[in-house]
Amino acid sequence: MTCPIILNFDGSVGDICHAQTVDVTQWQDTIRFGCTKKQFSQFKQVLQQSLPESHGTVLMGSGDFHHISLLLIERLAKHYSADNPIQVVIFDNHPDNMRYLFGVHCGSWVSYVASLPFVSHVHVLGITSHDIGIAHFWENRWKPLLHKKLTYWSLDVNVAWAKKIGLGHAFRHFATPDDLIANFLSEQYHSAQPVYLSIDKDVLSEEVVHTNWDQGKLQTYHLLDTISSIKPRIIGSDITGELSIWQPSNWFKRLLSSLDKQPSISPNNLLNWQQEQHQLNLTLLKALTV
Template identity: 30%
Template sequence: MRRLSDRLTPVLLDLDGAFEDQGVLVEEALAAGGDQVAARDLGPALRLWSRPPALDALRDRLSRAAPSGPSLVFTGSGDFHHVSPLLIERAIAASWSGPVTVLHFDNHPDWVRFENGLHCGSWVGRAARLPGVAKVVTVGVCSRDVERPTPKGAHLDLIEDGRLEIYPYRAPDGGPALKVGSVTRPTVESLGEAAFVDLLAARIETDAVYVTIDKDVLRTADAATNWDQGRTSLSFLEAMLTRVLDEHRLIGADIVGDWTRPRYGGGLTAAVLKQAEALLDQPWTAPADAVRQVNEGVNRRLLRLFVQMAA
């Protein structure tokens, strides 16, 4: 049964120019009562990873320029996924009425440790420990980041105490399940998509839910990002969202995963380190223009779905 959500305001957070070529998305977001927040001056210092001053500057910008109520925030590249804890904090503050489950769709677990700031691969640990968050449920991982998690600095304590559940689309070894520590979870592929939708709905035990989507969870036919792509189809993502949002109260959401040409900042040393890290972790070849254009269509479909389900 539908738990009525508050009105959801679309917000285009411009950190990297992702919406310059997405004019129809901008029009639809504004027509739905949305807002635009200019923050491209903060983007280079925030991109890939951020120190506290850059995060504080974004927090201040959001407090002054973004609507205070429940929002659907588009933030551009997945290099900015570590902005999500700030957005989750705002959503809880605006709509607090009990514990919240963070539903996280991603090709990567984003669960490692990162000192003195946040990394786009480290934010899940921060989100899971926010006041009011019951747990994070991560869906769709296909990357090998889940292999040998201990030397990579993963937050395995969150797995063990049930505050983080990971359901890969396909396990790195091709098996039917993923074992992390003492916990084993089935893969989407082993269960079948229809059965997994039922499982996912059962694992969200709170009335309230916050959704965060990195479009690199999608297969290459459905998105083009700055990272490697997963195996989830857009239609399957929509099926999972529809089921969850039909049964729970949505307090907010964010979407990352557009491809944008990176500009790194935060000081000369930080910019050099970020560029070196990107060369090691990200594809070297940019997607063709025609391939990148699919992102706007995906954003528009997700915009309509969220707005309709929250109505």
């Protein structure tokens, strides 16, 4: 059994038995939220030197680091190709496919994944964010949607406008989380393609766990049911969505972070909420490894 990896950017991931911890705290301020492509490439070299060839689920801390999933997926290029492709399945309350002109951002990385030759399709499950509503449609990157490489699976947001401009195939809307997961798993039932699974816990309801970002509607069992159904095909996975308090040293990052209106975290709640996160991580890791 391959051991989990903790990429320790922000000290938010608790101790996990048999996990290998990679100390990347010195990269937190550079990488967190977003970074230049040059900085991203430099960190890619750090990962190549730090990660073993084979490993289990990678835990990366706050969802502010979700763009690191791109680097983990890129590592699979040596095993897969356009003739032997994989799918990428992402649980996230946001599309992570937004325009970002200054490099790579935790909300922009999905379009890069969709452009990889060995990725046949990307599914983002559980979106309730108005990032995919008509008021923000111009902020999305359209190429993967138009080319049928990316599908948004959403709840509680009006996406009827997409059908009117010929993008109905890329915007799937459901009345309940149960309907969303049932439809996704039904469509996946006959697929044999390997899957990379990325989980941002902001897809979950605040009744389940608290994160750094506005949150979705899913329950823990939606994640567990999906893992159980596609587990024989999972060839890699990561988990983000931990809680940590951060003040960027860079004024531009402070500005962008304030524009995204991330909810503030009370220090009094932080430890209790991190403990909830830790228990959920153990549950997810058990489902992914047993």
